[in-house]
Amino acid sequence: MTQLAPxxxxxxADGEATAILPTGGKQKPITxxxxxxxxxxFDDFCVQQAINSRLAPGVTDLVLNPDAHCGYGAPVGCVxxxxxxxxxxxVGVDIKCSMSLLQTSLPADAVVDxxxxxxxxxxxxxxxxxxxxxxxxxxxxxRPVDEALGQRVLVEGASKGVCEALGIPPEWATRCEDSAHxxxxxxxxxxxxxxxxxxxHAHRFAxxxxxxxxxxxxxxxxxxxxxxxxxDPRSQSVAETFGLVDGGVAFLSHCGSRGIGHQLATxxxxxxxxxxEQWNIPLPGQDRELVYAPLGTAEADAYLDDMALGAxxxxxxxxxxxxxxxxxxxxxxxxxxGQLVYFISHNIARKEIVDNxxxxxxxxxxxxxxxxxxxALAGTPFAQTGHPILxxxxxxxxxxxxxxxxxxxxxxxxxxxxxxxxxxxxxxxxALNQAQVDQSFNEADILSNCRHYPIDEAPAAYKxxxxxxxxxxxxxxxxxxARLKARFVIKDGDKADD
DNA sequence: ATGTCC
Numbered sequence: 240m241t242q243l244a245p246x247x248x249x250x251x252a253d254g255e256a257t258a259i260l261p262t263g264g265k266q267k268p269i270t271x272x273x274x275x276x277x278x279x280x281f282d283d284f285c286v287q288q289a290i291n292s293r294l295a296p297g298v299t300d301l302v303l304n305p306d307a308h309c310g311y312g313a314p315v316g317c318v319x320x321x322x323x324x325x326x327x328x329x330v331g332v333d334i335k336c337s338m339s340l341l342q343t344s345l346p347a348d349a350v351v352d353x354x355x356x357x358x359x360x361x362x363x364x365x366x367x368x369x370x371x372x373x374x375x376x377x378x379x380x381x382r383p384v385d386e387a388l389g390q391r392v393l394v395e396g397a398s399k400g401v402c403e404a405l406g407i408p409p410e411w412a413t414r415c416e417d418s419a420h421x422x423x424x425x426x427x428x429x430x431x432x433x434x435x436x437x438x439x440h441a442h443r444f445a446x447x448x449x450x451x452x453x454x455x456x457x458x459x460x461x462x463x464x465x466x467x468x469x470x471d472p473r474s475q476s477v478a479e480t481f482g483l484v485d486g487g488v489a490f491l492s493h494c495g496s497r498g499i500g501h502q503l504a505t506x507x508x509x510x511x512x513x514x515x516e517q518w519n520i521p522l523p524g525q526d527r528e529l530v531y532a533p534l535g536t537a538e539a540d541a542y543l544d545d546m547a548l549g550a551x552x553x554x555x556x557x558x559x560x561x562x563x564x565x566x567x568x569x570x571x572x573x574x575x576x577g578q579l580v581y582f583i584s585h586n587i588a589r590k591e592i593v594d595n596x597x598x599x600x601x602x603x604x605x606x607x608x609x610x611x612x613x614x615a616l617a618g619t620p621f622a623q624t625g626h627p628i629l630x631x632x633x634x635x636x637x638x639x640x641x642x643x644x645x646x647x648x649x650x651x652x653x654x655x656x657x658x659x660x661x662x663x664x665x666x667x668x669x670a671l672n673q674a675q676v677d678q679s680f681n682e683a684d685i686l687s688n689c690r691h692y693p694i695d696e697a698p699a700a701y702k703x704x705x706x707x708x709x710x711x712x713x714x715x716x717x718x719x720x721a722r723l724k725a726r727f728v729i730k731d732g733d734k735a736d737d
Numbered sequence: 738a739t740g741t742c743c
Contacts, residue, residue, distance in 0.1 A: 497739085
């Protein structure tokens, strides 16, 4: 990829937690969210990816968030806006990777006892497996997903029929950012047609459909939380609208579109890269990870359809996981009930109105943040307050539920998607000590399904979550409503019973 | 992220 001017401290601060990054031309500079301490965590490669993305054809706006780090083509932790082009790389391989939060009726006291927590871990892991690939045939054993139902999931998303077939409370669909994605022409029919064309080439399609109700690996997780709503009147009032219960037990999940999303995304990368080569089209920043398609072309249509298929899988995957987690709670603690607080993505491109015209907003490791009164929230439970923003931090610092403020217009109505990596996986394995990581979890009384917590996922491998949140708040983008404190974590790792 | 290389 192209290396431009030296990128050491290239930012021009224009506030405590905001800066701009000029790219040398007349175009609007990159908007940077982050305190000086946070901006120093951006390495040169990440900044170069941001510059290449900003200068790519049809891109009118680029926002770099405080959790930014190197990604595929564009940094993870950025927002890329284009009224004319779609960019598969800056959506990423895990199409519609998302967060969801389930509020249970249980008080914090219910998850103090270690035996109870162990029983919950076992009941949850039995229903919602972690880890990659094989061995997940009918991940959700009580709700087998065959190829036909899988096709409906991809085309319809969390439709009433799909929810009923999978035992998902249909009202949860009203608590989703996009319960169903449609095709390039805004029709479901386009998705059915696209799927029909893809199926003969889809490798082990039935196996991928049977992954519904599973977490996967890497940074994906499920986490039992105790909710701590802020003391201020606004937090209390917003928490009530969100359905958050102070001192109650909730369950936070992070996962995406699993194998099918990966297959659809990489298929698109390869197809577009081949066309760029065939037609000798210059690559933005000489980076093949930044291939694109102009809207209205067959290539753009195909990408938007594939993205929607993957997104629909991710949506139903999350809802099913929540239904199964609730079932697990009910097995261990009879009488428990639960309500979905929200489901929101951080890897998706959405058609939104930006500066009074439609544009595709690519959020790559970035979370939509519409404040109260935003036109797109009209008719939803969150029209007055703004929708819930779910930000994973780390099990020890906690995670956050936030709500957008009007200042979020600066970041194209987006915030970060978590803490962001501080150390790469290899660096984390070199720098951190397994015994110390495990001891820190013991001292915090946070249980896990893993015998040893995955070291490349340790809290110290991520940026300081409080500093990241300080950036978001100081920039005027969003306010904290509640903190979620982990009681146990479900992750892919060496299982305690191995 | 991903049956971590079809």
